[in-house]
Amino acid sequence: MDIRRILVAVADCGAKPAPELHKAAELARRFDATLTLFHSLYSPYVAGEQFYSPDALQKDIEGAVHARRQQLARLAVPLRQAGLRVRERVRWDYPVHDSIVREALREKADLVVAGSHRHTRIARVLLSNTDWQLIRLCPVPLLFVKGAKPWERLRVLAAVDPLHAHARPAALDTTILGVAARLADTFQGRMHALHVWHLATPFAAGVLMEPVPLPVNLIEQQRQHVRREFEALLAPWALPASRRHLRTGLPATEIAAVAAKIDAGIVVMGAVSRSGLRRLFIGSTAESAIDALGCDVLVLKPAGFRSPVPRRHPWRPVALPPL
Numbered sequence: 677m678d679i680r681r682i683l684v685a686v687a688d689c690g691a692k693p694a695p696e697l698h699k700a701a702e703l704a705r706r707f708d709a710t711l712t713l714f715h716s717l718y719s720p721y722v723a724g725e726q727f728y729s730p731d732a733l734q735k736d737i738e739g740a741v742h743a744r745r746q747q748l749a750r751l752a753v754p755l756r757q758a759g760l761r762v763r764e765r766v767r768w769d770y771p772v773h774d775s776i777v778r779e780a781l782r783e784k785a786d787l788v789v790a791g792s793h794r795h796t797r798i799a800r801v802l803l804s805n806t807d808w809q810l811i812r813l814c815p816v817p818l819l820f821v822k823g824a825k826p827w828e829r830l831r832v833l834a835a836v837d838p839l840h841a842h843a844r845p846a847a848l849d850t851t852i853l854g855v856a857a858r859l860a861d862t863f864q865g866r867m868h869a870l871h872v873w874h875l876a877t878p879f880a881a882g883v884l885m886e887p888v889p890l891p892v893n894l895i896e897q898q899r900q901h902v903r904r905e906f907e908a909l910l911a912p913w914a915l916p917a918s919r920r921h922l923r924t925g926l927p928a929t930e931i932a933a934v935a936a937k938i939d940a941g942i943v944v945m946g947a948v949s950r951s952g953l954r955r956l957f958i959g960s961t962a963e964s965a966i967d968a969l970g971c972d973v974l975v976l977k978p979a980g981f982r983s984p985v986p987r988r989h990p991w992r993p994v995a996l997p998p999l
Contacts, residue, residue, distance in 0.1 A: 677817070677855045679707040683785040685776050685806075686715045689747035689766075693754075696821035699972070700789040701755055706862050710761040712783050713748045716775035717741070718768055741766045769989055773809035777985040785816055792820035792966055792973070811947050811962055811975055815983040817855070818975045819942075820966055827941050830865030832856045835931050835945040835965075838871060838905040848946045848978045849909055855976065856944040857913060868938055869910055870921040872930040873902045928964035935971055944974045 684700045697713075704711045717740060748764035755762045765783075769775035780788050792807050810818055834856035836849040853869065860867040875895055906922060923930040935943050947962040962975050 677786075677858050679703060679709045679786045681712065681783055681785045682709050682787045682789060683712045683714055683776070683780050683783055685772075685788065685790040686713050686748065686751070687791060689715050689744045689751065693751060694791055694821075695824040696789050696791045696819075697751065698824070699819075699821050699827065701758070701760060702827065703787070703789075704760050705758070709786070710763065711755060712763045712765055712779075712785070713752060714765045714767075714776065714779050715744050715748060716767050716769050716772050716779075717744055718770035737768050741768055771806075771809070773806045773813060774985045774989070776806075776810060777813050777815070777983055778987060778989070780814065780816055781983070781985075781987060787817050787819060788814055789819045789821060792822050807966065808963055811966075813983050813985050815977060815981050817977075820973045820975070822966075822970065822972055825941065825971075827863045827865075830860060830863035830941045831938050832860045832865060832867045833931070833935050833938065833940040833943045834867060834869045835927075835943060835961075836869060836871050836906075836909060837946075838909040839873065839902065848976065851976055851979070852944050852946055853910070853913055855974065856942075859942060859944070859974075863941075865941070866919065867913070867915065868919040868921060868934070868940070869906075869913070869915055870923065870931060870934050871902070871906050872923045872925060872927040873898075875924050927961045928968045931961075931965050932968035932970070935969055940971050942972045942974055943969055944976065947975050947977060 682700050682704055684697055686697065687694070700711060703709065719740075744766045745764055748766065752762040752764055765779060767775055767779060769778065776788065776790070779785075788810070790807060790810065807820060834852050836852055838849060840846060853867075856867045856869075859865075875898070903922060906920070910920060921934050923934065931943060931945070934940075943965065945962055945965065962973070966973050
């Protein structure tokens with residue numbers, strides 16, 4: 677994982693520096709990367725006001741953008757004093773998640789960092805939260821920061837799926853392990869690996885839909901097959917048995933349980949884009965895990981993923997020139 681450009685989504689420019697800004701700065705320091713502080717704003721009341729003249733509308737929008745830019749500049753002062761390379765960007769753009777993706781593409785970001793907060797079930801169904809949309813739409817690695825706990829002696833949990841039960845490309849697991857190992861090495865920590873699998877049902881449906889018992893040793897055969905695939909995937913990493921975790925159950929629940937048990941600072945996992953009704957009603961493992969986890973989460977996309985977010989919005993975003 678080569679990190680040279682980090683985009684930090686700043687939700688509140690006027691607030692004290694949030695944990696995501698501190699952790700993005702630490703990553704920038706360790707990887708010698710450039711930080712871009714980004715804020716997106718938009719007001720439908722201003723943009724849709726019929727009584728504005730075009731010149732007055734543009735002037736008010738630029739005034740709002742300038743005010744946010746000055747706030748970002750104040751947040752950047754201590755970062756520059758610490759020797760980091762920092763830029764500020766403010767866009768008049770909507771929705772926020774599309775705006776973040778567009779800026780990541782403009783900046784050619786290697787990582788997007790954002791804060792994450794717990795969401796209600798209704799919010800997930802309606803897809804009204806920025807982080808749910810970012811999981812689906814952001815083409816670059818996406819770090820959700822959930823707390824201020826520092827990354828000292830960092831324990832990194834890599835959640836993999838060697839059987840590709842969730843239609844994930846095989847290469848994604850190798851990427852997940854590589855990124856997790858790099859983070860653990862960078863922060864003088866250790867990598868753990870986890871796979872959560874589903875037990876086969878002991879019955880199958882007969883001709884008349886009656887339950888027909890399956891062979892008694894089916895579950896043991898399945899267990900051995902899962903273990904072989906898991907061990908084969910981890911072979912290049914030489915992880916001791918104490919850092920290899922095989923669990924059965926619901927992925928999001930088990931990932932959260934193992935992360936808590938080992939006191940993980942980051943969970944690295946993959947996400948596969950969904951569409952249609954599945955995108956609307958069914959949350960992916962990554963989406964469900966973010967709410968269940970108490971630690972930070974790094975979400976990776978398969979190689980070749982292309983975001984459906986258009987590079988340009990129908991209206992022209994406003995951005996002040998660099999300072």
